[in-house]
Amino acid sequence: MDSHEKKLDEYFSKWYDIQEVPLERDIDRIFRSDSRKVTIMYKIDVKPKRPGYVALQTLENADTGRHGWVWTGRVDIVVYYVVPQNTIYMINPYDLRDHILFWQGAFGLTGMGDGHGVYVPYEHFGKACKVRML
Numbered sequence: 346m347d348s349h350e351k352k353l354d355e356y357f358s359k360w361y362d363i364q365e366v367p368l369e370r371d372i373d374r375i376f377r378s379d380s381r382k383v384t385i386m387y388k389i390d391v392k393p394k395r396p397g398y399v400a401l402q403t404l405e406n407a408d409t410g411r412h413g414w415v416w417t418g419r420v421d422i423v424v425y426y427v428v429p430q431n432t433i434y435m436i437n438p439y440d441l442r443d444h445i446l447f448w449q450g451a452f453g454l455t456g457m458g459d460g461h462g463v464y465v466p467y468e469h470f471g472k473a474c475k476v477r478m479l
Contacts, residue, residue: 363376370400390428399465399467413462435476440473
């Protein structure tokens with residue numbers, strides 16, 4: 346576990362019992378509260394490639410056609426932490442997918458590693474999310 350994951354765990358432990366899930370591809374944590382169980386994917390942006398934007402990877406590998414985490418995430422909530430702004434964005438992946446095609450049209454696709462995705466300004470992403478300051 347890196348220091349940023351630890352910081353998120355400490356923050357969310359105020360409300361949830363947190364279980365790390367180290368061997369699952371998309372599930373990083375399980376948050377439990379009473380009888381409720383919520384699966385979580387952490388996305389941590391330590392040094393944004395494009396400051397002021399979140400990076401939403403829609404295609405992980407262009408050669409194999411493997412979809413990016415935006416399409417493959419099978420969790421209840423994506424927690425996207427922008428370290429320099431000390432800001433947490435929380436979004437249901439289905440809500441994220443509802444917005445992604447609009448954002449692709451508005452902001453265009455950009456190469457990301459071996460695949461591509463869309464860079465969305467914080468202000469637009471934040472309107473689709475719950476936002477918290479750490």
